[in-house]
Amino acid sequence: MDPELTLTVDGATHTTTCDTRTSLLDLLRRRLGITSPKKGCDHGQCGACTVLVDGRRVLSCLTLAVTRDGAEVVTAAGIDGPLPQAFQEADGFQCGYCTPGQVCSAAGVLDEHARGWPSVVTADLTDTPALDDAEIAERMSGNLCRCGAYKGIREAVRTAAGAATR
Amino acid sequence: MTDVLEPRAIGRDLLRRDGGLKVRGTAVYADETPVPEGAGPPAYCRVVTSTVARGRIVDLDTTAAEALDGVQRVLTHATAEHLASTEDRELAVLQDAEVGFRGQIVAAVLADSDEIAREAAGLVEVRYAAEATNAELRAELRADRTDLYTPEKVNAGHETDTATGNMDDALALAPVTLERTYRTPMQHNNPMEPHATSALWTGTHLTLWDSTQSVHRVRDTVVQVFGLAPEQVRVVCPYVGGGFGSKGTPHANVVTAALAARALPGRLVRFALTRQEMFALAGHRTPTIQRLQLAAERDGTLRGIAIDVVEQTSKVKEFAEQTGVPTRTMYAAPNRRTTHRLAALDVPVPSWMRAPGECPGMFGPEVALDELAVELGIDPVELRIRNEPEVDPETGRPFSSRNLVACLRAGAERFGWADRDPEPGTRRVDGWWVGTGVAASVYPTIRMTKSTATVRREGDRYVGRIGAADLGTGAYTVLPQILADALGVDEARVDVLLGDTDLPEASVAGGSSGTTTWGSALVEAAREFRDEFGDDPREGDEAAADVPPNPAEQEYVMSAFGAQFAEVRVHADTGEVRVPRLYGVFACGRIVNPRTARSQLLGGMTMGLGMALHEQSLLDPRTGAVVNHDLAEYHVPANADVADLQAHWLDEDDPYVNPMGSKGVGEIGIVGTAAAVANAAWHATGVRVRDLPITLDKVLG
Ligand code: FES
């Protein structure tokens, strides 16, 4: 018997059964018809499937759905605030396929930064680093964009960070 | 001369019309197509692929797979329907027991869930009589192979070989000569959206929601392969998650999806390639070996230029990359030669990847020019300027516009080239060797011969229709800008519908031809519309037009040009290569939308950076397998690889190309980038890397 699980996705509650082999990504896309997170590799190598689970960014293709019973999932379709508009203004995408993952990752970056988490390029670990280009690039490097929209993506994250702290 | 449109909407940096959907992830891609009303529950397709490079299937056991609960069908060459046409061997899926490359589809499993289909595919047992793949002969590209052949034509209909004057004499007589061999590796397009199709066969009609750069091309192919009437097949594709050429022509996955749908009438069948499968089934850029010869006067004037190219194709189907073609246009020299030779190997079928021909074909020549500049003690920018031709060197025809020199000068100015010390390996900053390099870019201005558009008045809006594609290029945004100016109305009142064979036939989104071709058809349709209905049309008034021929194409050579400047840092101890600055300046006609055009140019340059530093598909010649067949091992640039990247353009008014004055921006950005980086890496270290990518083992030399 397939186990039952309950998830909240972008504010809506879903109770469903699923094959224990099903990834969170496939559960969202195939079972619940929530296709905002994308499948670029299914192996944790591209970031297209990034969603927020209980506030943290995770690769949903590497997450077995049954391990997340009761979790709160946010996809790019559920992200409000300055990020979506900033991505559009900065033209931080072209084909749009990596974009929902980038937006979720960006939301994660803003939160991690606000908590004072350093990255590998943070020079001074005793102080909260400024979210400059190098910090953003490093923190966003788990999300590949074959269209090469990185410059726009960084600009969008910077703009959204500025808007958040204002 | 064409009547160039008065730009009102054209030239504005409007936001992408599909941006809101894309940032939320609600734009619908092929694999996400909702189950249509009346269709049964969706079925999922997974394939089994060959594990030998060449041979025959002698036994294929599907018993265990078929016994699995939830499996609907297992298609093999014994059970799949016979296709009406197997002329295109790449598309002759499951038709016989022959295996022509590793990774070829040998069975397809259809099941009620993706998990079951995947498990069942793993249960299919295949035995092959493998013809031993001799390491020497089967899958290894070398210039000294004895079985190289001369293709009839190369891609895009270009001549295979050309010659002017006498190159041998030029080499014998010139005071300075240079002969070098350069290599570019096998590469894979790797759009972020894997090739995918959702397919539904109702018993009489086939609908394919396919990720493609050309819905009409997919339809025509499927019609032919399955022997259907065009009215029986509809192809729909509102959004494409990138393609860069790999979705320009239908591959075996599309035929498989159609086969699968026809085996399960009434059910929507979903088939998406895995990332790994894409390395065999979605095309690749052929590796190239380029022998360059230059003959020059001491002042840098070229007396001769020659490129002899060797590259691979597949035994299954020929694809001949036109790598030598840009050398025919770039620089003046009375004596010239270009040739192409192919090795047909037991490898997957090569195909288009962003700027086929120009992209690999501007690596060898642009590094060779840098080497010549060093040899002569002439600045590499200056050397290019000295060899600027007045007319197209091979045909003698004038250029409709050519601003390479202006790009070189403007780029040098922006980059701060003037104070450059030409000595290599002399600048060390914080443990990094620092250098700068330059290379030129070129891409032809292409107008496809067939495309039709309609314009219709609907409510208080104007709706253009054309079955074109927006794979991130901005067509959804740019085409309304063009149509608005052609109609003389506000852009906000104009829509253009794309991506469906129910719309008028459009050419492929390839060859940087989209804006030029579809835009020309829309402008023509708008003219018809205004002629017929004046400025006050009524509801439902409609006009149609084909893209008109451009007689100026007979008189002029039309091309975009550019110059790229790179700063490279190479770590003195580890050999790590970084590109802190990469600036491109382009002359590519009038820019219809600066925001989307800049993204196209930056995206091309980013892929060029990947070509320079990261990308190579490692084909094991013994097995015919690409061993690094995923995104963890086939490296593409990540965010932190891209530093100060800038794309600029010059104002260029070309009255001959088309009514928009556009030349196309999708591909030129990738052309020349790798050469600029390689030249800068030499300047940093003194090590000349002639085979891409520029990895640390090569610069540590
Ligand atoms: S799909 Fe999850 S990382 Fe690529």
Ligand code: FES
């Ligand atoms: S927008 Fe196309 S891959 Fe990022």
